[in-house]
Amino acid sequence: MKILIADDDPLSRRLLEKTLLRAAYEVVSVADGRQALTSLTEPEDAPRLALLDWMMPELDGPSVCRAVRQRHNQGYAYLILLTSRESKEDVVAGLESGADDYLIKPFNIDELKARLRCGERILELEDRLVEAREEMRFKATHDDLTSLWNRGVIMDLLARELARSQRENGSTVLILGDIDHFKAVNDTHGHLVGDQVLREVSRRMLHSVRSYDFVGRYGGEEFLIVLNNCNPDYGFKRADEIRTSINDRPIQTDAGPLRITMSFGVLVSRDWGSRPTDELLREVDAALYAAKASGRNCTMLAKPPQDREFVPAEHSVADSH
Amino acid sequence: MSNSAINFQELLDRVDNDRQLLYELFSIFKDEFPGNLARLRDAVTRGELKEIAKLSHTFKGTLGNLAAAQAMNSAAHLEQAARIGQAAQLSAAFADFERDANSTLTELETYMAEARPA
Numbered sequence: 001m002k003i004l005i006a007d008d009d010p011l012s013r014r015l016l017e018k019t020l021l022r023a024a025y026e027v028v029s030v031a032d033g034r035q036a037l038t039s040l041t042e043p044e045d046a047p048r049l050a051l052l053d054w055m056m057p058e059l060d061g062p063s064v065c066r067a068v069r070q071r072h073n074q075g076y077a078y079l080i081l082l083t084s085r086e087s088k089e090d091v092v093a094g095l096e097s098g099a100d101d102y103l104i105k106p107f108n109i110d111e112l113k114a115r116l117r118c119g120e121r122i123l124e125l126e127d128r129l130v131e132a133r134e135e136m137r138f139k140a141t142h143d144d145l146t147s148l149w150n151r152g153v154i155m156d157l158l159a160r161e162l163a164r165s166q167r168e169n170g171s172t173v174l175i176l177g178d179i180d181h182f183k184a185v186n187d188t189h190g191h192l193v194g195d196q197v198l199r200e201v202s203r204r205m206l207h208s209v210r211s212y213d214f215v216g217r218y219g220g221e222e223f224l225i226v227l228n229n230c231n232p233d234y235g236f237k238r239a240d241e242i243r244t245s246i247n248d249r250p251i252q253t254d255a256g257p258l259r260i261t262m263s264f265g266v267l268v269s270r271d272w273g274s275r276p277t278d279e280l281l282r283e284v285d286a287a288l289y290a291a292k293a294s295g296r297n298c299t300m301l302a303k304p305p306q307d308r309e310f311v312p313a314e315h316s317v318a319d320s321h
Numbered sequence: 322m323s324n325s326a327i328n329f330q331e332l333l334d335r336v337d338n339d340r341q342l343l344y345e346l347f348s349i350f351k352d353e354f355p356g357n358l359a360r361l362r363d364a365v366t367r368g369e370l371k372e373i374a375k376l377s378h379t380f381k382g383t384l385g386n387l388a389a390a391q392a393m394n395s396a397a398h399l400e401q402a403a404r405i406g407q408a409a410q411l412s413a414a415f416a417d418f419e420r421d422a423n424s425t426l427t428e429l430e431t432y433m434a435e436a437r438p439a
Contacts, residue, residue, distance in 0.1 A: 011349045011383050018342050106385035
């Protein structure tokens, strides 16, 4: 584990360096509080254990502790103050500044190592908590089966992007897709194969969009894709490319390769003014329904009421079955 | 060994019997000591309490690490006198400290002369 030593006394610093290197720590050492703060707040690979001398030039140990604790965007750092100030008031002030522990100088080497092990235990516990929190956060926001955004999150993301488009006079493209004849896949091959199809379809959709677009599971075999700040002229084309990525090669399943197709409804928000999200979803759903009605494996564009019609791409119906 | 300035047993424990490290630490002290002592003497002459407290505090830590208890206590006494503003005691406290710190220096120089690496 990487550990920071901050001490302006070269003798004390060298003694600590050698002791900690011998104890298999990766040691970084600095001679003042400003350098200590810089090291502890490095965006990447900052030391998470630190021995900070109380009295140092530039910033003293307690000031470094306070500054580190004010930053909330980093993993926890376990900070030990080194001090020869042993009054109760000093100890309280040191701990109140954000230090986790303190050691009175001159320190006993075994005690130093034991306190560092204590710090490592705390950091390991923190790592496990962060990991658990991230896992819970992922589960709360993603669909279990496909790992796409779940319905609640994709709806929130859609609302946010629509609001942004309005603010910035841009355009968001909504794409609602549904796997064709998915019930037949489940009925014929079983739900496990159905799950394999859902996962692969999800993977292909994710690979077909930009890293900053959103793909979510909207319902059983329905998916909502939100293309941010998308050129309206390309919205339909992008949707149809996604459709093609699904049917251009069979999906490998335990039941053998299956040819799967999807139908899509597309809506370009700029064509619809400031309509509410619910209304846009109803319209894109209607476009999807029109795609299904016209033979499936195709893409239909939702047009506003003044020129109400669903427009298929010329090539989009060519390979429908 | 009761009148020794440095408790070598304690010091060897602290450096995990690493005599090369011990030699290195002594060298650091020997290099740093004259300049730091001159700064402290200067601060005492000028009566700069804050500077005296800071420098004697650093000496206290360094000498503590070297297991030089007598000199460490003298540094602590000088620091305390400066912190509570006992200007009248500073000269005497500094004289005690200088004596004890020099004894420490002499002892570690003797050690270094005997243990000089090949």
